[in-house]
Amino acid sequence: MANDDRPVQCTFFGTTSVFVSDATAGIFTDAFLSRPPLLRVALGRIAPDRGRISQALARGHVERLDGIFVAHSHYDHALDAPEVIRQLGGTLYGSESTLNVGRGAGLGEDSLQRIADGDEHTVGDFGVRVFEGLHSPGNRYPGTIDEPLTTPARASSYRDGGCYSFHIAHPTGSVFIHPSANFVPDKFKGVQADVLYLGIGALGAQPEHFREGYWHHVVEAISPKLIIPVHWDNFMHPLTKKLRPMPAFMDRLTDTKDFLDRKSAEGGWTVRFQDPFETITPFVP
Ligand SMILES: [Zn+2]
Structure with missing residues (x-):
């Protein structure tokens, strides 16, 4: 039964990491909190940073965790999920590749779904309903992770393993998390959600017809009351600092913002950026 004493809360942690909770459960998407710096990603090996993870979880008041749904197994989604589960408990939900990240971190099969x-x-x-989709254009590490992946590992070892979006329904309202900025035409026909966490990573580098198709097949299909753009921040900067956009050679956030402004003006959509560690209660009038 729904517990009216504790409304659904959504806390943002940068990239596509969102914690959705009520009195009965806590669900994370991705829970990528370590955000290793560029040099280590480019030249070295990466591993979950336990200090950064526990600090971020404390700052975001994540006390109860039942599951982490991982969008795909690139490191900026899957790196930390097993460590977060090790610290707080819960189940790792993901592709076979993501489960191999969990196995490499020592999670038992009873924690893997x-x-x-x-x-x-x-x-x-x-x-939680699962939708398989496509990675945003320019997938640098396609393929699958076929063996348990132990850390430290190269960023390139984190193959995508299949991409997923999540519809999180609650008796009081629903949240849709669409991490990767790409679309399968008509995939979300008939799917509705009150809040849409909309991946916009690399959308600024796409041609206009792609952005229009994305808007039509994702935003207009889901028809949310509130759109919160995600995966726009430079994930090689720590969460302890103010979020900043991806570098210009990878994405052009100003172009995406112009597009979002135009779309919201034309269609009356509400678009709002959420700050890291900010909690919203979207279904409370
Ligand atoms: Zn990716």
């Missing part, structure tokens, strides 16, 4: 297109998973009063 494979996901597939069309699945429904019940977590407390939440029902």
Whole structure:
């Protein structure tokens, strides 16, 4: 049963990491909190930073965790999820590649749940529906992770393993998390959500017709009351500092912002950026 004493809260942690909770359960997407610096990503090996992770979890008041749904197994989504589960408990939900990240970190099979297109998973009063989709254009590390992946590892070892979006339904309202800025035409037809966390990573580098298609097949299909752009921040900067955009050679956030402004003016959509560690209660009038 829904507990009215504790409304659904959504806390943002940068990239596509969002913590959704009520009195019955806590669900993370991705929970990527270490954000290793550029030099280590480019030239070295990366591993979860336990100090940064526990600090971010404390600052975001994440006390109860039931599951982490991982969008795909690139390191900026999957690196930290096993360590967060080690610290707080819960189940790792992901592709076989993501589960191999969990196995490499020492999680037991009872903490791992494979996901597939069309699945429904019940977590407390939440029902999470899984949609398989496409990575944003320019997937640098396609493929799968076929063996348990131990850390430290090269960023290139984190192959995408399949990309997923999540519809998180609650008796009081629903949240859709669409991490990667790409679309399958008509995939979300008939799917509605009150809040849409919309991946805009690399959208600034795409041609206008791509952005229009993205808007049509994702935003207009889901028809949210509130759109919160995600995956726009430079994830090689720590969460202890103010978020900043990806460098210009990778993305052009100003172009995406112009597009978002135009779309919201034309269609009456509400677009709002959420600060890291900021908590919203989207279903409370
Ligand atoms: Zn990716």
